[in-house]
């Protein structure tokens with residue numbers, strides 16, 4: 001076999017710097033401007049490794065990759081400026097050894113080549129699967145490119161994945177992308193927010209129950225594990241899972257079997273677990289609040305989502321996308337950001353991350369007066385209005401209700417007050433539950449529980 005590294009890229013500049021870097025690393029390099037000339041060269045030679053661009057005039061790099069894999073030539077590293085998840089995943093599915101998102105760091109490229117060469121003979125390439133539609137997961141910052149690369153790399157594997165990141169950074173979207181890029185995509189994606197369900201209901205929610213298993217269990221219920229059979233179970237806010245249930249979950253993950261609550265039938269599950277947390281799981285383990293062995297099982301591959309303020313390069317792209325999407329969804333005339341407004345948005349901190357940015361854009365789609373959004377439309381932090389005398393209204397309501405003979409008004413009033421305060425706090429803190437709870441002076445779990453014990457997904461977004 002030849003010891004040459006072949007580079008196929010129609011961009012002469014990329015070819016040049018890459019070839020130089022590889023030669024500096026002691027490798028022999030041959031350059032090609034398109035896929036056709038690679039094919040021609042293949043008639044009487046084989047590369048030790050091919051680095052190919054995805055988009056080239058004529059035949060693209062992915063077709064070349066498929067062809068080389070079919071002939072047993074490789075490894076192949078795919079390069080592309082087209083950094084969405086679908087391309088990355090398609091490249092890995094077609095058998096790419098690695099994926100380099102352009103512009104890449106030259107040291108990183110050389111390291112990828114050396115790694116791929118060291119891995120030869122590579123494992124048999126997985127059979128090419130049909131290309132799936134792209135995801136709504138957007139981003140062009142280096143940090144997000146790395147996330148896309150990781151998704152593409154691990155989606156097809158059966159490994160459990162732990163996604164970490166602040167609230168609203170897109171953890172659920174990443175979990176969905178992992179599911180959709182996997183062989184499980186035809187089966188269910190089931191999500192369960194551990195923090196949104198009272199702990200006493202969590203067990204039956206996860207594993208199901210038989211009729212009569214406990215008061216109120218009138219019929220058999222297939223839990224999330226069963227619902228996700230063959231597919232992916234997304235366990236959100238895993239850090240909030242009570243210890244007793246952690247023990248049970250660990251046993252299920254280790255044995256692959258479980259009983260429904262109150263059941264005798266042993267159920268064998270085939271479910272891929274993707275877990276997420278906004279908490280520092282290692283700190284929770286250290287504090288004795290999270291089982292180390294469970295963390296170990298969930299944290300096989302970790303995808304860390306940076307806060308939006310740590311990847312400001314993504315803000316304009318996301319903002320424009322959300323503004324257009326909101327106009328479409330709400331059937332409003334399309335608007336656009338002025339340059340200055342976009343700049344101002346990109347400078348904001350967004351403690352609620354992408355969700356907060358999305359909410360801001362929806363608000364702007366509705367309330368900004370002109371077609372072009374100006375910095376003044378963004379609105380700064382508004383001055384707090386004087387506290388209205390809501391107790392007068394409350395007194396009036398209570399008097400009428402009591403006069404009507406109602407007897408549970410304390411509970412109802414409290415619920416309404418809790419709800420109002422929490423919605424207000426969430427709106428101010430861009431949906432960030434922890435910040436909202438802290439601002440109100442209540443625990444985050446209390447807030448989540450009160451906002452919707454009956455809901456399994458996130459409570460309504462402001």
Ligand SMILES: Nc1ncnc2c1ncn2[C@@H]1O[C@H](COP(=O)(O)OP(=O)(O)OP(=O)(O)O)[C@@H](O)[C@H]1O
Nearest residue numbers: 136137138139166167168169170171172173354355
């Ligand atoms: N990279 C992205 N591209 C496009 N939309 C995004 C991206 N990241 C997040 N979003 C959107 O932002 C919102 C919040 O994302 P998501 O629910 O996935 O966050 P999360 O990290 O799971 O939040 P939480 O921790 O509060 O559950 C969603 O509406 C999602 O569609």
